[in-house]
Amino acid sequence: MASASDFSVYVHLTPTTHPDKICETLKISLSRSKIDPETADLGEESKIDTDQLGSSVDDLVGKVREFLTVNRNDGNKVYEVLAVSPQFMGVPLPLGLTASSIFADGSDVYATVRITVDSKRYVAPISTIPIVPKQTIAASALTNPSTNEKVLKFRTITKYSYFESGDKWIKVLLPDLAGLSSHPADKIKVEFPTNRSFSVEVTDFNGQNWQFAVPRTQCRILTKACTFQMKSSGLQVSLRKKNTGDNWWSLFKSKAIGEKDTDDEDQ
Incomplete structure (x- = not known):
């Protein structure tokens, strides 16, 4: 039996607007498969609890989409994860594959994300400052x-x-x-x-x-x-924009995982 503990992968996000750039990296936790494919009976008549299979590539896609929607969305963005691959700009993986059969703990994963804006929806600013003339x-x-x-x-x-x-x-x-x-x-x-x-x-x-x-x-x-x-x-x-290659996930600054606070505006 394989270990039932969770494992983590590092998902590098590439927007469709800048396919040659990695704009953010997320640490995503997944569950391992509890089934040893070498000894398990995987015939057509076998009945296996889906929980025993662990996280799939589709589950990984869902977690990335959920993180972006909750943490990077100021209200009028739609995030779509179009492809996931173990190589940068590599061949996309089938969504039904078991993640632990492809990735080990600490593996790098590359995801292509399409971001669209619903211009008919307006959202409240994340923060504002009072202005007194x-x-x-x-x-x-x-x-x-x-x-x-x-x-x-x-x-x-x-x-x-x-x-x-x-x-x-x-x-x-x-x-x-x-x-x-x-x-x-x-x-x-x-x-x-x-x-x-x-x-x-x-x-x-x-x-x-x-x-x-x-x-x-x-x-x-x-x-x-x-x-x-x-x-x-x-x-x-x-x-x-100061740099045309910048990707504006949000209008207001949102800190990426592992990013340190800095006030280096002039750099």
Whole structure:
């Protein structure tokens, strides 16, 4: 009988948009087969509990898809694992094979993933930061420093969608700001303070002040090339990728397994 303990494999993910690059590596736990193929009766009439067979390649695919959907999805992504192979860009394995008959503990597995975006679905940001205009605070202090005058209140935008436009651009759409084209330009502020962040601030629009911020984007951007424009469907922010080979799994930075926190924005 083979060991019944679990074993782990390292799954290297390659998106269809960049088939020659590994964008992330996951450690996935699988169960071993409890049946020794050399001694087991595998004839047509034999009845074997499927649990005894251990994890299949299809189970591995399901675990990868579940991880991406739960941990890398900000709400409007669809992940499809198209192929799994023991070699990089190798021949895909049949889904029905028992995983432990192919992979050992610590084996490398290569998976091709297709990511699509449902642009009709909007999702809440993973995190936002409050924006309080420095000019407002300064003006209040200078006007009447002895009073507790309230600063402007902002409503945080909780719906957005984004997609990759070619190899160079990420487009972010804020539908709550539809109809902004006739709004005074001095009441619209879009800033790119670092190559890993941007913020949007609109005052006196539809009776409210609005804000949206990404304090840390998934990948680096070229701040001087980033732009924004008012569309009938909302305000659109165009982020220029610093590296065309980057894959934006999410708009907000999400840490991969084993990745260390770093603030090396300028590298």
